Amino acid sequence: MLKPFLYFIQSILIYFFFLVGKLLGLKISRKIFSFIFLNIAPIFKSKKIIESNLKIFNQDLSDKEKKKIIENMWKNYGMTFIEYIHLDFFKKNNSSIKISGEQNLLSIKNKKPVIFISGHFANFELMSMAITKNDIKLATIYRPLNNYFLNPFMEYLREKYVCKNQIKKGVNGVRHAIEYLKKNHCIALMVDQRVSEGEKVEFFGKPAFTTTLPAQLALKYNLSIIPVFIERVNNENFNINFYDEIKTDEYTDKLSLTKKLNQIIENMISKNPHQWIWTHNRWK
Numbered sequence: 001m002l003k004p005f006l007y008f009i010q011s012i013l014i015y016f017f018f019l020v021g022k023l024l025g026l027k028i029s030r031k032i033f034s035f036i037f038l039n040i041a042p043i044f045k046s047k048k049i050i051e052s053n054l055k056i057f058n059q060d061l062s063d064k065e066k067k068k069i070i071e072n073m074w075k076n077y078g079m080t081f082i083e084y085i086h087l088d089f090f091k092k093n094n095s096s097i098k099i100s101g102e103q104n105l106l107s108i109k110n111k112k113p114v115i116f117i118s119g120h121f122a123n124f125e126l127m128s129m130a131i132t133k134n135d136i137k138l139a140t141i142y143r144p145l146n147n148y149f150l151n152p153f154m155e156y157l158r159e160k161y162v163c164k165n166q167i168k169k170g171v172n173g174v175r176h177a178i179e180y181l182k183k184n185h186c187i188a189l190m191v192d193q194r195v196s197e198g199e200k201v202e203f204f205g206k207p208a209f210t211t212t213l214p215a216q217l218a219l220k221y222n223l224s225i226i227p228v229f230i231e232r233v234n235n236e237n238f239n240i241n242f243y244d245e246i247k248t249d250e251y252t253d254k255l256s257l258t259k260k261l262n263q264i265i266e267n268m269i270s271k272n273p274h275q276w277i278w279t280h281n282r283w284k
Helices: 002-024 026-044 047-057 063-092 102-106 126-133 151-162 171-182 213-221 254-271
Strands: 097-100 115-118 138-142 166-168 186-190 199-203 206-210 225-233 237-242
Touching: 002 026, 002 063, 026 063, 047 063, 063 126, 063 151, 097 102, 097 126, 102 237, 115 126, 115 213, 115 254, 126 138, 126 151, 126 186, 126 225, 126 237, 138 151, 138 171, 151 166, 166 171, 171 186, 171 213, 186 213, 199 254, 206 254, 213 254, 225 254
Parallel strands: 097 237, 115 186, 115 225, 138 166, 138 186
Antiparallel strands: 199 206, 225 237
């Protein structure tokens, strides 16, 4: 009985924060919630996991560098959190989002589907939104929140403003992804989190359970993969970079292709470690 009660209290608090954020507006609420997350969130998250992850990432980081990365991560976390209630702004406006590698995105129009992969950088929801705003048919794989009082509202926001075709992660999700591919829809998903059903693939020099789904789908249906990197610029703006296609005919098995994708995510993290979510127990 304790967990449902805690979920209920948590959801009430988050709904209250969303209401406050909507009333205050995007600019002010970003400042407030970046401050709140910086000062309060570390109380509820394990410092040991963050420290351990950073050590695997780079053993030579100084205490000052670690502190800066952690502080910026929490600030970005807070801004991303409150931006959920302002997704309608991003849907209607393009002024705060710059697209790099746009030719890589537009070149797939009216062609064979591709698989878009990325990680939890900056505001990661904007990847799928940018794709659909360019009139590309898309379905997005996501992990439902554990909090069942909050998850329906988050699903509503994603379906209305990010991508209307949402696929729940899991065995049924794979089947739905295949159905969408057969209907000429591209698939988008994050590949940087630990998944129990994945395979152990090297990530920053240490084996980590990694999803092989993008590799499996790409190899089975002879599809290309487009990595996407998202950066927050000066807090209020974003750069979304669509990389060149990875031609999967160069790979013979899912593990070699998954290793390549992990290397790409590694490079993204190394480029901007301040905006990746270090709280996940990636190497558990």
